[in-house]
Amino acid sequence: MRSHQPVSITPSTPRHVSGTHAAVHAPRVSLGSCIRAYITRSTLDVALLPEHGRLNHFPPAPLCTIAWYLHGEAELIQIGEKAVTQALPTPIVFNGPRTEPVVSYNPGQVEVFMLALQPEALHLLTGLNMAEYTNRSSAFAQVFDAEWQSMAQAVLKAPDHGSRIALIEAFIEPRWFAARPHKSPFADWMRDSFESMAVRMLASRWVRSGRQLERQMKVWSGLSYQRLWGLRRAEFRFIAAREMLRGSDSSWSDVAASTGYADQAHFCRETRKITGLSPTELKRRVMEEESYWVYRIWS
Structure with missing residues (x-):
């Protein structure tokens, strides 16, 4: 744990640094309803990098991630609006779904490989109750069984990202084919896993009421129905907004109208609620500041 003063999360000048690397990699098609992406x-x-450049701003997301720290360390310094000092249990960290923005800090140089999983798929694969891990970061070995730990260690020792992806997919694919609900007419889970999860639960013989539905949604995803839907809707619309504003003269009112919000004020309120920033300030930081690298690459 570092002993110097906490890092301010509001840099006074742009700090988007050339030469750093960040990318999103898609899984094979057969795992699309289980693995969202590799980062x-x-x-x-x-x-x-200067201290501000070693910050990492993560948006709230209804996803679980496994992060392999191949080099360096990290700690959480802010969750929502609350300042914290929490060292992450590297080198392999499990993060549950997040309902608030998170800021982490790297004391030195870092290389990290992340696997982003749909929470309902991870529940089917492992039996984990996602509600117990929402807004939590845990040591991987304290959460997963011996088979998963063996896979994770092999990924940690792999020579490159391509090898890491191959190891993960060789491990998960047969387990996913065995765990997913093949007998359901919605076996493909459609392209939107949120809709398919709701359909699957509503069709279940043991989900008979709205209260049961809400309870099971918490177990499978870690989030309430309303919260999960809000985060996924916001993600889709932020992506659309980013694409529209890239190299265009579109206004925020145009973005709001084209992405389904009632008006520009509604769009701005939801953006601030989820990210803590206005759309204009969020756009500026994403375009200019190194610490918003996740927002720049996510799609």
Whole structure:
């Protein structure tokens, strides 16, 4: 744990640094309803970044992630509006769904490989109650069984990202085919796993009421129905907004209208509620500041 003063999360000047690397990698099609994406990040090819450049702003998301710290360490310094000091249990960290923005900090250079999983799929694969891990970061070995730990160690030792992805998919694919509800007419889970999860629960013989539905949604995803839907809707619309504003003269009112919000004020309120920033300030930081790298690459 570092002993110097806490890092301010509001830099006074833009700090988007050339030479850092961040990317999103798609899973094979057969795992699309289980694995959302792989995310890679490295600052090894540049000199040690200033403290503001070593921050990482993560939006709230209804996803679970497994993060392998191949080099370096991290700690949480802010959850929502609350300042914290929590060292992450590297080198392999399990993060449950997040309902608030999170800011982490890297004391030095870092290289990290992340697996983003649909929470309902991870529940089927492992039996984990997602509600117990919502807004939590845990040591991987304290959550997963010996088979998963063996896979995770192999990924940690793999020579490159391609090998890591191959190891993960060789491990998960047969387990996913065995765990997913093949007998359901919605076996493909459609392209939107949220809709398919709701259909699957509503069709279940043991879900007979709205209260049961809400309770089971918490177990499978870690979030309430309303919260899960709100986060996924916001994600889809932020992506659409980003694409519209790239190299265009579109206004926020145009973005709000085209992405289904009642008006610009509604769009701005929801953006601030989820990210803590206005759309204009969020756009500026994403475009200019190194610490918003996740927002830049996510799609």
